[in-house]
Amino acid sequence: MSARRSHFIDLSPFRASPAFTRMWIGSTLAGLGGQLTIVAIMLHMYELTGSTFAVAMIAVAGLAPMVVAGLYGGMLADAFDRRRVALVAATITLGSTVLLAGVAWAQLETVWWLYALSIVNSAANTVVMAARQAIVPRLIPRELLPAASALNGITFGIMVMAGPALAGVLVAFAGYAWTYSIDVVLMSSLFLGLWTLPSIRPEGVIVRPGLESLRDGWRFLKKASNIRLQFILDIIAMTFGQPLALFPAVGAVLLGGGPITTGVLTASVAAGAFLSSVFSGPVGRVRRQGLGIERAIIVYGGSITAFGLVLGAAALGWFAPVSVGETAPNVTLIIAAALVLAVSGAADNVSSIFRSTMLQAAVPDAIRGRLQGVFIVVVAGGPRLGALYAGTLATLAALWFPPLLGGLIIIGLVSLLVRLSPRFRTYDAAHPAP
Incomplete structure (x- = not known):
């Protein structure tokens, strides 16, 4: 039986680090909520414009801000307390989702509202991801890093399998405002894992964010x-x-x-x-x-x-x-x-x-x-x-x-x-x- 069990996913990271467990649960729930919003924004954009090009431009418009956020977020994570960086970025992500829900409830949504808020949401979430991934090796032993990465595969599977289908059902039967609001609740779970972490400052020589930090990384x-x-x-x-x-x-x-x-x-x-x-x-x-x-x-x-x-x-x-x-x-x-x-x-x-x-x-x-x-x-x-x-x-x-x-x-x-x-x-x- 033990040999057979060894083929299944290793749950040792959960046993080794309650902090990692809380962060994983929060990230999984928030990721599921994020998929709700991504799909709902696409459906919302198509309903407003009737254009597949306008829908495709959501991803295109967010590409450059995402690249900047990924690079700058990484610099922030190497210069400041990573817990604080992730919390600030998560707060911006949550705020953009709250505003998206508020606009939908007030029936004030426009094409530009959807573009702007989706860009802010994506960029802020990229910073969260960069800081959170840099935190993981500080929470669990090195030999458990493959198991932790495999658990992220579980998160991805849940997000992509359940998220789009659930978004379609919610939009069809409850509407956009309720779908965005449910994401607000799920996104709040991201703070579950981050808020309870200790201060995690980078070890070694710290380089302030800027061109020198980029050159140092290069x-x-x-x-x-x-x-x-x-x-x-x-x-x-x-x-x-x-x-x-x-x-x-x-x-x-x-x-x-x-x-x-x-x-x-x-x-x-x-x-x-x-x-x-x-x-x-x-x-x-x-x-x-x-x-x-x-x-x-x-x-x-x-x-x-x-x-x-x-x-x-x-x-x-x-x-x-x-x-x-x-x-x-x-x-x-x-x-x-x-x-x-x-x-x-x-x-x-x-x-x-x-x-x-x-x-x-x-x-x-x-x-x-x-x-x-x-x-x-x-x-x-x-x-x-x-x-x-x-x-x-x-x-x-x-x-x-x-x-x-x-x-x-x-x-x-x-x-x-x-x-x-x-x-x-x-x-x-x-x-x-x-």
Whole structure:
């Protein structure tokens, strides 16, 4: 029985640190609430404008502020008490959500209100994430960092699987004002974990926020080949292997089923991440984490290639249902697509566990906040580049072509870059080196 249990997620971080437990619970509930607001704002924007372009511009408009917030938030986390930085940023996040709910209750919402408040909310939350991730290694032992990262995969799965569906139901039956108000309640839980923390000031030489702090972080990153390469690998994976922007068209044109298929495909990615965290016990025992990152991303690239093949089969009419109507679902290929996307979600989550652990263990505390800020920018910015790649190539060629080509590019580039960096392949978690 003990051997079997060892395959399940390691809950030792909860037992080792009540402070980490409270912060994880608060972050999970707040993240779920954040998903409610993200989806509700998108639906709200479409209702006000009737324009998918206006909806897409929510993400585009927030990109530059998010990058600035990630970098500056990391500098703040390396210069001041991280608990205080996270609390101030969380207060701004909560305030923007309260104002959003108030505007909706007063029926004063406009396009510019939605843009402005979503930007403030996203930027402030980015600072919270940078500070919070820099706090984690101060709460639990180094050997439990992989388990803590796997628990974050549970959080992501809950957010992405439950959040959008719950938002749709709430908007449909209760309205926007109630949906935003529920997020206010859930967002308040973020303070549960942060308020009870002790003061956590960075250790080592402190550099005040500004250009010198940025240069100091850049100088470290230039020497930290392992950390630098994991950033590059993640950007490659997300740029060439992020098919999310294709899902609506795939459901409408290739696989049939419309929005339901889109929801199934999206949930499949999150389900894969969730299940890989549930069964992440062996992941925490892997010492050669650089090699683990390489293999996980190659599996990710292979699953994205397989998704392209499934779409290609749909384009050829394979397993097409004998039914009247263009949106009749191709159930066989929808199931196949969902399975390979679940594998992609699982592989991406395993890679994320290793990357996050490496970052938290190998980077000195005095500069950890800045590197966490860069990490957040990479993680959030990569999918936006991926949407641009997939959307452009699908427009110029076909829906199945971006994932098919992108998956092969990922496998080739990642294999080449890691082979050229033997130090990364031999990285030992027992002796972390940036």
